Amino acid sequence: MILAINPNPPPRVLRTRNNSSSYGDSFNHHDLLLLHLNECNEISKLKEIHAQTLRSTLPNDPNTLFIYSRILHFASSNDLDYACRVFDEIENPNCFMWNTLIRAFAKSSDCKERGILLYKKMLVQGTFLPDKYTFPFLLKACAYLTALFEGKQAHAQLLKLGFGSDAYINNSLIHFYASCDCLAVARNVFEKMPERSVVSWNAMIDAFVQLDEFETAMQLFREMKNLFKPDNYTMQSIVSACAGLGAFSLGAWSHAYILRKCVPDASTNVQINNSLVDMYCKCGSLEMAKQVFDRMPSRDVNSWNSMILGFSNHGKAEAALECFECMRGAGTTPNSVTFVGVLSACDHKGMVSKGRKYFDMMITEYKIEPRLEHYGCLVDILARGSLINEALDLVSSMPMKPDVVIWRSLLDACCKKNADVELSEEMARQILELGGGAYGGVYVLLSRVYASASRWDDVGLVRKLMTDNGVSKEPGCSWIEIDGTKHEFFAGDTSHSQAGEIYRVLDVIGDRLESIGYAPDYSQAPMVDEVNDRKKQSLRVHSERLAIALGLLHLKPGMPIRIFKNLRVCNDCHQVTKLISKIFNVEIIVRDRIRFHHFKDGSCSCMDYW
């Protein structure tokens, strides 16, 4: 949408005060109406006052206009439709009135675009130019709608109108550009603004967190701390940054920082506690998550949701379901996200009948319309339970189109069974059509289907397709935190300062494994490795094994080894890690791209179902 400032604005009518009202002393009358307005607390009363105003005042009297802006202000936060009708009645709304309505729409849940539309109307009308209050509202709407084109025009116009150094506006701009993924522009606004406040820093830090640039967010936080006292908003962003990084010590430090009352009221703030629960879950410490959760002075739906999802992601399906029942017992109504947690818990443990039960409960008892995510869980539950036909039936009964994730669930299940080549091809085609080809997994699955049907020509074809389309597997990478320092590894990495010791540990592991008769599982080894020896070698030095080896070198008694990796665990590493946990009598917690595995005494919390 083009938003142009009107070059020929109509002349602003100069209103003369008209005191010769036939209603007597209009001044007192206005005061009386205002008094009523101040006491007004429901929309029906407001309507009465509105009617009286209409009946008993002169439309062009400035005092009347003031009353109208008060009515508008009240109406816009209670009944938007009504506010619009009041607004339309005003012959020549002033800047304040435009702002009030633009703000109301920008804040509304479902029609933010009308905020932008209204701004356009304001420009077309041209009697009043937008002021410095207009832009924060407008930019909020643009940010939410990721309306980059409109927001940029607003940016140009606010510069033209001379608001380039206004702090509020610049903060809004940072948030807007960040919402549109224009991190560099956001940063530029931040750098160039004449005076930065806590909010500016918060907006910038949060921008980096939202776009997964956690390290930069932390860096900025360190700079900010020397200048301003962090507040609740800062801490929430920082705690989520720790969650994203999987940085346990840093997360624990933030927690301590909050508890030391460095931030007023943070330790009792529900949102802060929710993000702490989430952070501890994502950093692999269910114990700490549970502790924070148990000590919370009050909980909302999100608190329960975080805990349920935490249990689920750690493979503790029973605990997740128990938590769900507690939540119901506590009188908190579950929402759509709650059921994502509940269903994914069922999925992680292959609970087919429970999965169905909760899916039905969500619809019948809680009247929640299943969303794509819920269908995704149930489809996966059915598909992995070898009920492929039922999964397909469910997909065709869905009111929305299946996405890449759902097709992948189905394709995955097909590959595991005696593959139906045609069905698999169809699914792969769907995934590629939906643009899911960038991830090499589809090709890998498909070539496995062809291989199992001994269609070697097709296997070659898929491989050629992969190289032609430039599909490459994202390199596997794992990391471990030791005394607060992150150590990162790629497969076969020799760059670590303790590389020599690490590889000696791997040799020891290799020998011990061989002595107990372990045979490597090459099924998921990269296809490019033609020579078996190289395959064997490449499995042995998968990044997570290097990280585990370093963990063993720095083992603290009674403490688990926590590993993080960017991809999913391969079959062989999963098997090997189970054995390592037994041989060395150590608990190993691995955060995969999707979820956690707790290895202990030779078995894993996922019960080999992941």
Next chain:
DNA sequence: CTAGGGTTAG
């Protein structure tokens, strides 16, 4: 009258 997350499945 002004700024400050949209969590979530695979």
